[in-house]
Amino acid sequence: MPDAPLPIDRDSDGTVMSEIGQAPATSPVLSADQGPLVSVRDLVVTLNSANPVQLVRGASFDMAPGEILGMVGESGAGKSMIGTALTGLVASPLAITGGSIHYRGRRIDRLQGEAMRRLRGREIGAIFQDPLTALNPVFTIGRQLVETIGEHLGLSGQAARAEAVSLLAQVGIPDPQGRLDSYPHEFSGGMRQRVVIALALAGRPSLIIADEPTTALDVSIQGQVIELLRDLCARRGTAVMLITHDMGVIAALADRVAVLYAGRIVEIGPVAEVIARPRHPYTQGLMDSIPELGRRLPRLRQITGAMPRPDALPPGCAFAPRCPKVIEACHQAVPAFDADGPHRAACIRTDARVLAA
Numbered sequence: 001m002p003d004a005p006l007p008i009d010r011d012s013d014g015t016v017m018s019e020i021g022q023a024p025a026t027s028p029v030l031s032a033d034q035g036p037l038v039s040v041r042d043l044v045v046t047l048n049s050a051n052p053v054q055l056v057r058g059a060s061f062d063m064a065p066g067e068i069l070g071m072v073g074e075s076g077a078g079k080s081m082i083g084t085a086l087t088g089l090v091a092s093p094l095a096i097t098g099g100s101i102h103y104r105g106r107r108i109d110r111l112q113g114e115a116m117r118r119l120r121g122r123e124i125g126a127i128f129q130d131p132l133t134a135l136n137p138v139f140t141i142g143r144q145l146v147e148t149i150g151e152h153l154g155l156s157g158q159a160a161r162a163e164a165v166s167l168l169a170q171v172g173i174p175d176p177q178g179r180l181d182s183y184p185h186e187f188s189g190g191m192r193q194r195v196v197i198a199l200a201l202a203g204r205p206s207l208i209i210a211d212e213p214t215t216a217l218d219v220s221i222q223g224q225v226i227e228l229l230r231d232l233c234a235r236r237g238t239a240v241m242l243i244t245h246d247m248g249v250i251a252a253l254a255d256r257v258a259v260l261y262a263g264r265i266v267e268i269g270p271v272a273e274v275i276a277r278p279r280h281p282y283t284q285g286l287m288d289s290i291p292e293l294g295r296r297l298p299r300l301r302q303i304t305g306a307m308p309r310p311d312a313l314p315p316g317c318a319f320a321p322r323c324p325k326v327i328e329a330c331h332q333a334v335p336a337f338d339a340d341g342p343h344r345a346a347c348i349r350t351d352a353r354v355l356a357a
C-alpha cells in the first residue's frame, strides 16, 4: 500500500498532529521503551444528575503500542464508558470528572471539538457492535471510505479510490472494485462488519476501540472477523481495546485482560495468567467455564445476586455482598490492588500485605 504524505495540521496548542501517530501501515510495532501508547490514570466518569453518580470509579491502565487489551465484565460494568472516554465521545449528562488519559504522552481527556475529532479516526479508530450504526445507509460504501480516506490521509480522486479498494481487499471483501458502488444494505452482516473494520482502519489509526465487534454476528462468522481483526492489527502494529462479554474472544485475541466490576477494574494481567490463575473471586467466577470462541460470560452459578447499580453501591468492596470469600474487613474500604506487578487484583483476600498484617 502506498504511503501517502500526511498533511501537516496543527492542534490548538501547536502540536503537529501528524507527528503523534503517522506510523505507516507497514511500520513495525514500536518498542516498549518508547513509552505506553495510552496511559489512563484514576479515570472517573460521572453521570451528572441531581445526585451525581460515578459510572467509572478510578480506572488505571496502560496500553503498549500494538497491544490488544481485553475489557470484560457484566452488562453495566462500565466497559463501553471507558471506550467512550478514550474516543472523546463522553457527552452531557456524562462527564469525565477525574483522572487523566494520555495518548503518546499527550493529555487528551480535555481535548474538545476539532482537536478531538482529528485525533478520532486518524489516531483512534472505533468499531461498534452494530455495523449499521457506523455506516450511512444512503451512501455507497465506496463514497464513505473515500471520504474518510480524504479526511484522514489527504488523498483524493483515483488515489483515494485505490486506497478504498485496497482496504476492502484487505478485509476480505470479494470483488472490492465492484463493491465500491454497493450500499450497506447490499452486504451481509459479516461483510458489513468487515466494511466497518476497513473504515476504522482507513485513517491508519494506532489504536482501535472495538466495542463488542462480533456480538451482532452469527457465531460461524465471529471467528473469521476476530481473526481478521487480529491479523490486520498485528500487521499494522495497531493496538486494540477489545470490549466484550465473550471470554472466548478475549482468549483468542487479547494479550492482556482487564476485568471490570461496578465501574472498577478488579483484576488486570496477561490473558494466559488471568485465565490460568484468576486471583479476584469475581474473576474466578467468570473463568469457571473453559473459554471457547462464541461462549459468552457464564452465569456466576456459585455466586448469587446481581452487580449493584452505580447509584446503589455497597460500602467497601462492591463485590463483597456476592463474594464467597468475604470477611468483615471487605465491607470497610474499597480495596487497592494486591500487587504492583503485571498481574494484580483489587482484593484484600489475595493481598499478602493485608494477610500478613
Ligand SMILES: Nc1ncnc2c1ncn2[C@@H]1O[C@H](COP(=O)(O)OP(=O)(O)OP(=O)(O)O)[C@@H](O)[C@H]1O
Binding pocket: 047, 055, 073, 074, 075, 076, 077, 078, 079, 080, 081, 082, 094, 245, 309, 310
Ligand atoms: N448515557 C447514559 N446515561 C446514564 N447512564 C448511563 C449512560 N450510559 C451508560 N450508563 C450507565 O453507566 C453504567 C456503565 O455502562 P456501560 O455502557 O459502560 O456498561 P457496559 O459494561 O458497556 O455494559 P454492556 O455490556 O451492557 O454494554 C451502567 O450502569 C449504565 O446504565
Ligand SMILES: [Mg+2]
Binding pocket: 079, 080, 081, 211
Ligand atoms: Mg457496553
